Amino acid sequence: QVQLVESGGGLVQAGGSLRLSCAASGWTFSSSTTGWFRQAPGKEREFVAAIRWNGIATYVADSVKGRFTMSRDNTKNTVYLQMNSLKLEDTAVYYCASNPREGVGLASYDYWGQGTQVTVSS
Numbered sequence: 001q002v003q004l005v006e007s008g009g010g011l012v013q014a015g016g017s018l019r020l021s022c023a024a025s026g027w028t029f030s031s032s033t034t035g036w037f038r039q040a041p042g043k044e045r046e047f048v049a050a051i052r053w054n055g056i057a058t059y060v061a062d063s064v065k066g067r068f069t070m071s072r073d074n075t076k077n078t079v080y081l082q083m084n085s086l087k088l089e090d091t092a093v094y095y096c097a098s099n100p101r102e103g104v105g106l107a108s109y110d111y112w113g114q115g116t117q118v119t120v121s122s
Contacts, residue, residue: 002026002111004096009116012086016120020081022096022113029053030074032100035109036081038092038118048094049081050104059104064090086120093117 035050049070097109
């Protein structure tokens with residue numbers, strides 16, 4: 001019923017840029033809190049960025065502050081993660097998630113995408 005699909009991952013060199021997309025079906029991002037998370041092999045899934053439904057507040061993790069930007073296109077019902085100045089430690093599977101409330105933490109989300117792999121090489 002509700003499906004989130006990430007795309008845009010791939011292999012890039014350190015210092016390069018990449019834009020991830022998350023398209024929703026059976027769900028409206030403009031009425032939801034939506035976030036990006038990432039998980040590297042052997043590590044816990046961690047918060048990257050989030051936007052609340054009304055756009056009043058946005059959140060970005062310290063590890064990506066100044067490099068990553070999250071945005072939302074309501075006409076396309078799609079959220080994006082623009083990643084610039086990529087580092088080796090950014091290598092991970094990136095997931096988008098959403099919920100109809102205001103919580104932005106890992107446990108707050110009802111729906112998750114399947115993830116897209118981002119690999120940064122030296």
